[in-house]
Amino acid sequence: MPALSEHVIGLGTWQWGDRVFWGYGQGYGPEDLKGALEESLKAGVRLVDTAEIYGLGRAERLLGEFLEGRAKPFLVSKFFPYPWRVRRKDLIQALKRSLKRLRVEALDLYLLHWPWPPRSVAFWVEAMVEAYEAGLVRGVGLSNATEAHLEAALAVLSRHGVPLLANQVEYHLLHRTPEVTGLKRLMEQEGIRLMAYSPLAMGWLTGKYTRERPPGGYRNRYRNHPRLDAVLSALKTVAEQRRVAPSQVALAWVIAQGALPIPGAKNPRQAKANAAAANLRLTPEERALLDRASAVEGG
Template sequence: MAPGQEILQAGLAAGMSATQGIHSPKLKPVDPLKSDEPYILPDNILPDTQSKLSLRGTTHDVLVPYMCIGAWSWGDTSTWNYSPDEFPHIKEAWEKLRTAGLNWIDTAEAYGSGESERICGKLFEGLDRSEFVIQTKWFSVPNMTNLLSQSSAPVKKLRESLERLKLDYVDVYLVHGPVHPSTISTVAKGLAECVQSGLTRCVGVCNYDKDDMIHMIDALAKHNIPLAINQCEYSVVRRHPETHRLIRACRERGVVFQSYAPLAQGRLTGRYSQGNEPPKSYRFSSYPIQELETTIAVLRRIAEKKRVSISAVALNFNINKGTIPCVGIRSLEEAEQNMQALGWRLSPEEIRHVESVSLEGRKTVLFQQG
């Protein structure tokens, strides 16, 4: 069987990404009537690098910062062309972020076919377990283990992840997508076993729509376990979870909404332009860069006024909209640019300006249902 990273990239090319494969990349502006208020995060909260929020667990809640470090690129060659020469730069960025208070990493068994988890394990060497927060994901595609083991598959796969991480438990364990061959009730039973066995403190899902998320909440409740997170793609150019009230539904039920690809895989950083397109393997929010020029120009003007990076403006937008961004970081420079998103807030007028050049995005039947 192909390694997890190759399966993931092949799936995205085939239509798991809402702007690739069988799906139209045509732009879809956001209807202003579908926008939530500018501030979904209460206006009396001003997150900085030391600020924390709680993820609900059964016996232990987990305190996390308002930004998560995305580790998909670490060890992944199919999408990100990772080279071992990058490790010192990743470690330097990690030390900068961790000492500042941003100590939460998101990885998965599929990222680099387990290599991302191994890299995380190296970063954790010598640290006290209280000094970092780690979440990983069960790759829930219909492979042999997931077909034959059903409810025990999450536990089996989590134990393998823990071996790569060199840890006794993770803080958060997520279902990577709604493509599992088992029913939601069966998956909930497997997640419950992960918690009851002490292998994770919190559980969550990725790419679930509102109805399936509520179904999972109800299924987990039968085991007296809360759902902590729903992680979906959300950015200035993919506001679908907001316009379809998924973010609102999460807040109403005490579920943290975590946004992946909040910078549209680099497209909202100012790094790319016509003639310097992102690699074709960067498939989330993969609109042609020339069609995003107006959006990027608005972010750039605000960034210049605030004296922060363009990335910081895009991430600050996410935070104001009630999401916790999970942003990929491969260097100290990226870490410093992204940290600039904290300690201040866009004004409601600036948020509306960004919204006026934002895109709704789409979902897919295969993967991105949320």
């Protein structure tokens, strides 16, 4: 099994089983998702990211079902700190339920989904160390963590000799905040992998949407982004020159930044296109064009 550092791109399952946000069961269903997974594996993707809260366990169950009887990819899941979860054993119990749904004995990487109160990051990281020492997880990490959260986690893990492998955050051409805050720099210094969720900005970077034709609901959040037009124009320019999809250019940019994108896929076509981005190498000129188009104040 390749180490986390060796993976170039992954498959995200946020959409799997989510009926409210993504419309699961309306425009796509289990067979589409199974095809997306199979196409991803066929294309060489060997990391799949999920979470107990995705579809309230449905994403994990589907993934476990689809992977039954075949070689397992690098599996990542997450613990959600509901406010009524206040004991370390709550994490262990939630982890065991995730393992049961995924039909595996251990996870390759387990993340704290959000650093929310009432318990501290340090509290939950101690519980993750227990899971690590019990052999239930092979690696631990955070998600949506700031520099302060990372430092708190590192302080705990260093006492136990356990590395902090990853921090999963939103990162793409329309959201370069990890660069502006210094988070990305700290992660690079500490050897913590940046896993980029929503690397296509919830569809905005696929070329499918414009200000005049925006997606509905929460995904409409980038409609008034000050750099939207410049970014979409730059993506189109590079995509046409390279004869690839805008989405592949957007993913290639994330990869070129040293991050690991985990785009979602609802069907084999999307999965195949996403996986192909791993082999797209942007030229210095193309990267410069995209950097200028997406530049933010302070970045």
